[in-house]
Amino acid sequence: xxxxxxxxxxxxxxxxxxxxxxxxxxxxxxxxxxxxxxxxxxxxxxxxxxxxxxxxxxxxxxxxxxxxxxxxxxxxxxxxxxxxxxxxxxxxxxxxxxxxxxxxxxxxxxxxxxxxxxxxxxxxxxxxxxxxxxxxxxxxxxxxxxxxxxxxxxxxxxxxxxxxxxxxxxxxxxxxxxxxxxxxxxxxxxxxxxxxxxxxxxxxxxxxxxxxxxxxxxxxxxxxxxxxxxxxxxxxxxxxxxxxxxxxxxxxxxxxxxxxxxxxxxxxxxxxxxxxxxxxxxxxxxxxxxxxxxxxxxxxxxxxxxxxxxxxxxxxxxxxxxxxxxxxxxxxxxxxxxxxxxxxxxxxxxxxxxxxxxxxxxxxxxxxxxxxxxxxxxxxxxxxxxxxxxxxxxxx
Numbered sequence: 493x494x495x496x497x498x499x500x501x502x503x504x505x506x507x508x509x510x511x512x513x514x515x516x517x518x519x520x521x522x523x524x525x526x527x528x529x530x531x532x533x534x535x536x537x538x539x540x541x542x543x544x545x546x547x548x549x550x551x552x553x554x555x556x557x558x559x560x561x562x563x564x565x566x567x568x569x570x571x572x573x574x575x576x577x578x579x580x581x582x583x584x585x586x587x588x589x590x591x592x593x594x595x596x597x598x599x600x601x602x603x604x605x606x607x608x609x610x611x612x613x614x615x616x617x618x619x620x621x622x623x624x625x626x627x628x629x630x631x632x633x634x635x636x637x638x639x640x641x642x643x644x645x646x647x648x649x650x651x652x653x654x655x656x657x658x659x660x661x662x663x664x665x666x667x668x669x670x671x672x673x674x675x676x677x678x679x680x681x682x683x684x685x686x687x688x689x690x691x692x693x694x695x696x697x698x699x700x701x702x703x704x705x706x707x708x709x710x711x712x713x714x715x716x717x718x719x720x721x722x723x724x725x726x727x728x729x730x731x732x733x734x735x736x737x738x739x740x741x742x743x744x745x746x747x748x749x750x751x752x753x754x755x756x757x758x759x760x761x762x763x764x765x766x767x768x769x770x771x772x773x774x775x776x777x778x779x780x781x782x783x784x785x786x787x788x789x790x791x792x793x794x795x796x797x798x799x800x801x802x803x804x805x806x807x808x809x810x811x812x813x814x815x816x817x818x819x820x821x822x823x824x825x826x827x828x829x830x831x832x833x834x835x836x837x838x839x840x841x842x843x844x845x846x847x848x849x850x851x852x853x854x855x856x857x858x859x860x861x862x863x864x865x866x867x868x869x870x871x872x873x874x875x876x877x878x879x880x881x882x883x884x885x886x887x888x
Contacts, residue, residue, distance in 0.1 A: 621879050639708055653696075654674070663870045698717055700749060734749055745775070751767065769813075787831055801814065816857065
């Protein structure tokens with residue numbers, strides 16, 4: 493990051509988000525005086541202006557975003573101007589957005605670029621499964637050991653979409669087990685049945701299927717397809733993948749899965765398809781009723797990309813849905829048939845110069861898988877092309 497020689501004077505600018513309720517978190521910004529330069533601190537000095545900017549983790553309507561400008565000899569208030577336009581337009585405040593901050597004379601201004609969100613603290617661990625692997629799923633075997641299922645990445649020459657497994661005692665060091673659990677299957681999703689067996693949901697060319705196992709090693713296919721591409725939304729799904737399933741308190745199976753639409757959300761973005769998250773429920777784990785869209789990626793925050801969902805029951809009893817997009821891993825809370833607005837949960841790009849890479853700072857952590865080990869939550873994620881990594885967070 494280039495160093496900037498700053499002439500400091502005693503002008504203090506504080507921007508506050510005027511909205512009822514909700515938590516706010518600090519973000520870094522940069523100025524476009526001569527060149528966009530990232531400054532990842534939430535309090536900093538740039539071109540005679542010292543500023544602190546606070547934003548919520550979730551996007552808000554720009555029309556509700558105002559600035560309170562405090563100067564040494566007085567105070568004034570004005571509305572931010574976005575990207576040089578004369579008035580605000582509807583949209584979301586996200587990293588990469590440029591805003592003009594006007595001074596008291598309403599003519600002098602500085603241009604800032606929001607460069608990062610302050611997100612929940614996860615402690616970075618290391619590589620769990622190095623190499624061309626992804627799509628982890630982790631289960632508690634109940635005997636002090638844990639098993640991870642994971643897939644070979646599709647770019648590996650000669651692969652047959654294999655699912656492998658590995659064993660760990662501490663969630664950090666993993667030892668691969670002999671053999672292959674399945675072929676021509678991806679995105680393993682495991683639930684334990686009431687009779688002690690395991691059921692794996694997986695994706696293949698026909699949709700989402702399932703199989704069962706007594707020991708978690710040898711799997712027997714269950715006939716039929718659990719979820720196909722049909723829908724009543726008038727959308728044409730090119731493919732279905734990444735099932736995530738959890739059991740509700742009443743025994744209902746709740747599944748969220750990713751679908752791909754063969755249409756680019758907008759020009760000049762990496763993903764040539766649009767992927768969003770759908771959901772379905774079942775009383776027996778076999779026959780699912782499609783409910784519709786769980787979370788929609790067709791907006792300026794997610795730019796047509798939501799993938800790799802994963803359910804996790806938090807220590808407060810809430811059901812969290814994790815998934816990934818261009819900025820990293822997000823979470824949403826499920827409650828009584830509704831999914832809350834997603835918040836950015838973990839990203840590896842918080843210190844990057846997003847002026848250069850926004851909004852596609854790949855690679856980012858993807859395809860999360862979570863498990864509780866003792867008083868610690870382990871979140872595993874793919875980090876293409878390096879393998880499967882983990883981060884941790886202590887339970888409070």
